[in-house]
Amino acid sequence: MSDALEKAEAAAREAAVDTAAVQIALAAVELAKAAQAQAQAAPPQHQCEHQHKARRPAGEWIGIACAVCVGGVGVAFASLALAILGGTAAIVVLVLRGMWIDYRKGR
Template sequence: MSDALEKAEAAAREAAVDTAAVQIALAAVELAKAATAQQQPAHSTCQHERKPGRSTGEWLGISCAICIGGVGIAFASIAIAIGGISVAILALVLRSMWRDYQKGR
């Protein structure tokens, strides 16, 4: 019977040691969880949403619009220049006609 009692005492001591080891392991896990929880908010302190960048299609559309606008401005400038030349020629012709009319009087 004392042999059984010694076995029971040894089992109780072993269980106590195992329980302490399990408690230490659980404490280490909880400590790791707490450390991870403290580190995560440091990385996610930014509260605004980042806007996505423009896609390739959008950039192509913008560049085509700029090119077409540039060509339109070039044609408008040419039209204004032609109009100015036409007015200058008309003024010279009218002045010449006026002089001829004045001489004929």
């Protein structure tokens, strides 16, 4: 009877170990299913809803820089032309003023 009891105890231990292993495996499968379902249901956190514009290529930036440089040179020449025009106008006004003064004095 002792031999049969030992065999029964060994079988019971083996069944208990197998049952625990099966329960752990089933719990792991359920956990994996839940994690997968949650990952599919929730959208990624760092995505925004608005549309991003495409970035400009390097060639376009170089073109913009060249246009700004040419525009700057144009503004510089326009400023120089206005300065020359202002100086010329001042000289003409002074000459006309001198002529007017001479005319009024009767020279």
